[in-house]
Amino acid sequence: MSQIEGVLICRLEKAGEKFEILIDPKKGYDYKVGKRSDFSNVLMIDEVFKDANKGERHTSSSLKKAFQTEDMIEIAKIIMKDGDLQITTDQKRKLLEEKKAKIIELIAKNAIDPRNKAPHPPIRIQNALEQVRFHFDAFKTPEEQMELAIDAIRELIPISLEKMKIAVKIPAEFASRSYGALKEYGIKKEEYGNDGSLIAMIEIPAGIQGEFYDRLNKLTSGRVQTKVL
Numbered sequence: 001m002s003q004i005e006g007v008l009i010c011r012l013e014k015a016g017e018k019f020e021i022l023i024d025p026k027k028g029y030d031y032k033v034g035k036r037s038d039f040s041n042v043l044m045i046d047e048v049f050k051d052a053n054k055g056e057r058h059t060s061s062s063l064k065k066a067f068q069t070e071d072m073i074e075i076a077k078i079i080m081k082d083g084d085l086q087i088t089t090d091q092k093r094k095l096l097e098e099k100k101a102k103i104i105e106l107i108a109k110n111a112i113d114p115r116n117k118a119p120h121p122p123i124r125i126q127n128a129l130e131q132v133r134f135h136f137d138a139f140k141t142p143e144e145q146m147e148l149a150i151d152a153i154r155e156l157i158p159i160s161l162e163k164m165k166i167a168v169k170i171p172a173e174f175a176s177r178s179y180g181a182l183k184e185y186g187i188k189k190e191e192y193g194n195d196g197s198l199i200a201m202i203e204i205p206a207g208i209q210g211e212f213y214d215r216l217n218k219l220t221s222g223r224v225q226t227k228v229l
Helices: 025-032 060-067 072-082 089-110 122-131 142-153 172-185 206-219
Strands: 008-014 017-023 049-051 111-113 163-170 187-192 198-205 225-228
Touching: 008 025, 008 072, 017 025, 017 060, 017 072, 025 072, 060 072, 089 111, 089 122, 089 142, 089 206, 111 206, 122 142, 163 172, 163 206, 172 187, 172 198, 172 206, 198 206
Parallel strands: none
Antiparallel strands: 008 017, 017 049, 163 198, 163 225, 187 198
16 A cells, blocks of 8 residues: 555556556556446546655656656556556455456366366366466456466366357247347357247357356257257
8 A cells, every 4th residue: 555645556667767646546446457447536636756655746758758648647547557556465365366266267168178178177277277376467357367377277287268159949939038048148140940940050168068058958948959060
């Protein structure tokens, strides 16, 4: 936490200099971790500092040299995106735990064992990440870190990112109730048969195929027809 009461400092080192901004603790934290997209009222003071605690400000010329603009909001957004937010130890620990859980979930949904085309259980992914001591970044999105995590554990477990194309045929009486679910997964092609049945082609991450089949079976009382293409 910064030494200035009631604010957080976000710091970026660029071209051999430090650039610091003062931000609202709640709005700034939420913006940095992706819970907020609106930048309004994130910046507490429209200034960029060399040292915020000492009140040393950057000149317009130094900002223009480093950021190719003097627009304070644009500069602040760059510092927020690429800089280091001075948060508490507890905030960072909680954020890292959330990112770790989300990355494991994403890998389990999107990756499979290429030998048998089956998804890896989350506990296996977690153990592999711990074994290779993968570095989780508190401020990068889970999506940005997923492929890095997969590359890191590939030496321990066979794993690959794959998508599956599945042809689906749903009887007419279940077509309307099933359409919304199919749309959620991503319909690539669709048409209706002469008997009113819904015929579609879906592309999904290979890791969620079990979830996909279970959902369709429940919606159609087990009368769905599927074929991997």
